[in-house]
Amino acid sequence: MVTAGIDIGSRTIKFVCLNDNKIFDYQITDTTVEPLKKIEEVLKDKKFDQLVATGYGRYLMQENYNCPIVTEIKAYATGAYFFYPDCRTVIDIGGQDTKVIKIKSGEVADFEMNDRCAAGTGKFLEVMAQTLGYKIEDFGTEALKGSNSIPINSMCTVFAESEVISLIARGEDKKDIALSLHHSIINRVMTMVSRMNPEQKIVFAGGVAKNKCMVQLLKKKLGNILVPEEPQIIGALGAAIIAAKNFEIMTIKERR
Amino acid sequence: MSGNNYEKMWQELGLDVNLHNEVLNYINKCFQNTVGKQKNRPKTMEYFDSVLHESHGGRVAELIEEKSKGKKIVGFFCIYVPEEIIMALDLVPIALCGGTNFSVPYAEKMLPRDICPLVKSTLGLAFSKTCPYAPIKSLAVGETTCDAKKKVWDILAQKVNFHIMELPQKKNVIDANLWENEIHLFAENLEKLAEKKLNPSVLKEKIEIMNNKRKVLQRLAKLRLKEPTPISGLDTLVVMQAALNDEPVRFTKKVEELCDELEDRIKKGISPFSDKAKRIMVSGCPSVMGNWKIHSLIETSGGAVVVDETCTGVKYFKDLVDTKANDVDGLLGAIADRYLKLNCSCFTPNNDRLDMARNLAKEGNVKGVVQYILQYCHTYNIEAIRIEGALKQDNMPSLKIVTDYSEEDTAQLRTRIEAFLETLK
Numbered sequence: 001m002v003t004a005g006i007d008i009g010s011r012t013i014k015f016v017c018l019n020d021n022k023i024f025d026y027q028i029t030d031t032t033v034e035p036l037k038k039i040e041e042v043l044k045d046k047k048f049d050q051l052v053a054t055g056y057g058r059y060l061m062q063e064n065y066n067c068p069i070v071t072e073i074k075a076y077a078t079g080a081y082f083f084y085p086d087c088r089t090v091i092d093i094g095g096q097d098t099k100v101i102k103i104k105s106g107e108v109a110d111f112e113m114n115d116r117c118a119a120g121t122g123k124f125l126e127v128m129a130q131t132l133g134y135k136i137e138d139f140g141t142e143a144l145k146g147s148n149s150i151p152i153n154s155m156c157t158v159f160a161e162s163e164v165i166s167l168i169a170r171g172e173d174k175k176d177i178a179l180s181l182h183h184s185i186i187n188r189v190m191t192m193v194s195r196m197n198p199e200q201k202i203v204f205a206g207g208v209a210k211n212k213c214m215v216q217l218l219k220k221k222l223g224n225i226l227v228p229e230e231p232q233i234i235g236a237l238g239a240a241i242i243a244a245k246n247f248e249i250m251t252i253k254e255r256r
Numbered sequence: 257m258s259g260n261n262y263e264k265m266w267q268e269l270g271l272d273v274n275l276h277n278e279v280l281n282y283i284n285k286c287f288q289n290t291v292g293k294q295k296n297r298p299k300t301m302e303y304f305d306s307v308l309h310e311s312h313g314g315r316v317a318e319l320i321e322e323k324s325k326g327k328k329i330v331g332f333f334c335i336y337v338p339e340e341i342i343m344a345l346d347l348v349p350i351a352l353c354g355g356t357n358f359s360v361p362y363a364e365k366m367l368p369r370d371i372c373p374l375v376k377s378t379l380g381l382a383f384s385k386t387c388p389y390a391p392i393k394s395l396a397v398g399e400t401t402c403d404a405k406k407k408v409w410d411i412l413a414q415k416v417n418f419h420i421m422e423l424p425q426k427k428n429v430i431d432a433n434l435w436e437n438e439i440h441l442f443a444e445n446l447e448k449l450a451e452k453k454l455n456p457s458v459l460k461e462k463i464e465i466m467n468n469k470r471k472v473l474q475r476l477a478k479l480r481l482k483e484p485t486p487i488s489g490l491d492t493l494v495v496m497q498a499a500l501n502d503e504p505v506r507f508t509k510k511v512e513e514l515c516d517e518l519e520d521r522i523k524k525g526i527s528p529f530s531d532k533a534k535r536i537m538v539s540g541c542p543s544v545m546g547n548w549k550i551h552s553l554i555e556t557s558g559g560a561v562v563v564d565e566t567c568t569g570v571k572y573f574k575d576l577v578d579t580k581a582n583d584v585d586g587l588l589g590a591i592a593d594r595y596l597k598l599n600c601s602c603f604t605p606n607n608d609r610l611d612m613a614r615n616l617a618k619e620g621n622v623k624g625v626v627q628y629i630l631q632y633c634h635t636y637n638i639e640a641i642r643i644e645g646a647l648k649q650d651n652m653p654s655l656k657i658v659t660d661y662s663e664e665d666t667a668q669l670r671t672r673i674e675a676f677l678e679t680l681k
Binding site for chain 1: 658659664665667668669671672674675678679
């Protein structure tokens with residue numbers, strides 16, 4: 001049986017195909033402002049017996065493809081557990097949400113997630129990279145070249161941007177500002193993480209796990225952390241596994 | 257919300273009619289998107305929907321009619337204010353709380369932004385001349401529950417005839433005495449307003465009216481607990497919101513009718529939910545008229561709210577007033593006793609509320625509890641930590657949601673609520 005998972009995030013759409021519990025196809029594409037069109041492109045010519053959707057845009061799949069949905073919290077927990085059966089904690093930092101998930105025997109035991117504020121998420125890094133004139137994919141490696149000497153107090157993306165602009169005006173080194181910003185977001189994430197009493201093994205997933213500086217700083221705080229080779233696809237993978245398990249997948253429509 | 261046939265009335269009340277129409281349209285839209293979208297509702301709900309729709313129209317016209325017969329209108333903001341005393345002096349009690357996001361910015365022109373949406377919404381309606389009750393009331397009654405309300409009374413008392421009841425912060429004998437004294441002072445002030453004295457048999461009669469209203473709401477609460485539940489939590493909330501606006505005898509009769517219908521639905525096994533829906537208790541802050549946010553989110557994400565440990569839930573009807581006494585003092589004492597048991601989070605310590613939450617969750621046979629906290633409501637927000645701990649003793653999972661009246665966080669809230677429901681076994 002071939003099953004698939006699609007994770008429609010705020011920044012990227014991830015698609016994973018599983019055959020007998022092995023990933024044989026995956027794809028990552030930008031969500032853009034026309035997610036439905038992008039979804040159509042992704043799903044074109046793909047063959048699978050069952051598809052499950054997750055992520056912020058999961059209702060688009062439900063409404064347009066009558067597709068079962070799960071939350072990204074369950075999907076990330078399932079995906080992380082698949083790769084690392086001894087993982088107890090998942091930190092997922094995506095485009096606009098940060099989630100900390102505790103896992104017990106493969107199931108979600110507890111979770112924390114930010115509410116409306118995008119502080120401590122990928123959005124923060126994205127805006128800051130732009131302010132400093134870095135490409136998002138270089139931001140982490142460039143920050144690692146800095147020496148952290150500037151305290152950045154703002155957690156809020158908007159305030160931090162003003163703070164960065166005044167630091168640039170003061171003539172501070174860009175790399176130092178970049179590193180300080182990474183420290184600032186780590187502090188924010190750690191507040192949420194410590195509230196959850198993280199237990200080893202800890203998996204770091206989501207798009208922000210591709211940032212080397214974030215990985216290094218989190219390691220300093222938490223000891224060992226596991227980062228999957230493709231940290232972005234963990235949610236889509238989880239959705240594909242849930243499709244395979246085929247246990248009582250139901251749409252919200254059926255629930256009502 | 258009712259249409260143009262009341263425009264003349266609103267004009268005469270000095271409302272900003274155009275803005276008021278905008279408010280009504282906004283609330284209407286919210287209603288249609290939440291309550292109105294439900295399937296398989298009990299037929300009797302039409303009446304309670306109409307109470308909400310007529311709250312700015314027909315009900316206001318009724319009150320103006322009462323006023324022309326010499327009855328004065330008394331507005332209140334909190335369920336600690338004893339309605340039976342108001343009624344016993346031929347005055348008409350009406351709740352003044354706002355649950356709409358529309359009026360929040362109008363309050364923020366004057367008040368700090370970082371106070372709770374309920375206070376801002378209520379004041380925003382008054383400040384923007386879109387609350388039809390503001391011009392017709394002869395007295396407003398505040399109470400010393402939370403800091404936001406307490407300090408807002410200072411401002412309001414300069415503009416309108418205002419009475420503040422001092423609610424103690426603890427529940428020792430000295431506090432109970434203070435509260436009983438406050439009940440007496442309240443009664444005296446109302447006697448001045450009504451230009452008459454309390455009569456024990458009339459007071460008793462009004463207590464009975466309120467007790468009957470409480471009893472029928474208790475009956476409704478019991479019927480809700482049947483498995484599967486015959487009515488949605490959102491519909492029950494609509495009934496509770498109507499309870500704070502409608503004439504009590506008429507309201508009681510209609511809730512009896514609703515309960516009869518629900519018994520019939522139970523016999524036939526009719527429920528608005530599929531058998532997969534997970535039973536949930538909502539605990540924490542009230543959802544007043546205009547605010548259907550949290551119940552709607554839960555019940556469109558696979559949950560069924562079967563019990564509400566809130567002021568727009570169990571707290572409003574759980575205790576009756578003892579009617580043994582035959583004199584005014586004795587009856588006022590019984591009223592004081594009854595109202596002191598509401599377990600508002602403004603009390604310290606508030607262990608009774610922890611026990612109440614545990615018991616309600618057990619009785620309701622719920623799978624989990626959603627703690628609904630209005631942003632900047634410090635007492636409920638901090639107490640949520642203790643409630644969570646108390647529920648944990650029974651292995652009862654809970655999820656704390658802190659939010660305001662806006663729609664901006666619904667996507668994230670939905671994810672959190674769905675994920676919470678996914679974890680419930």
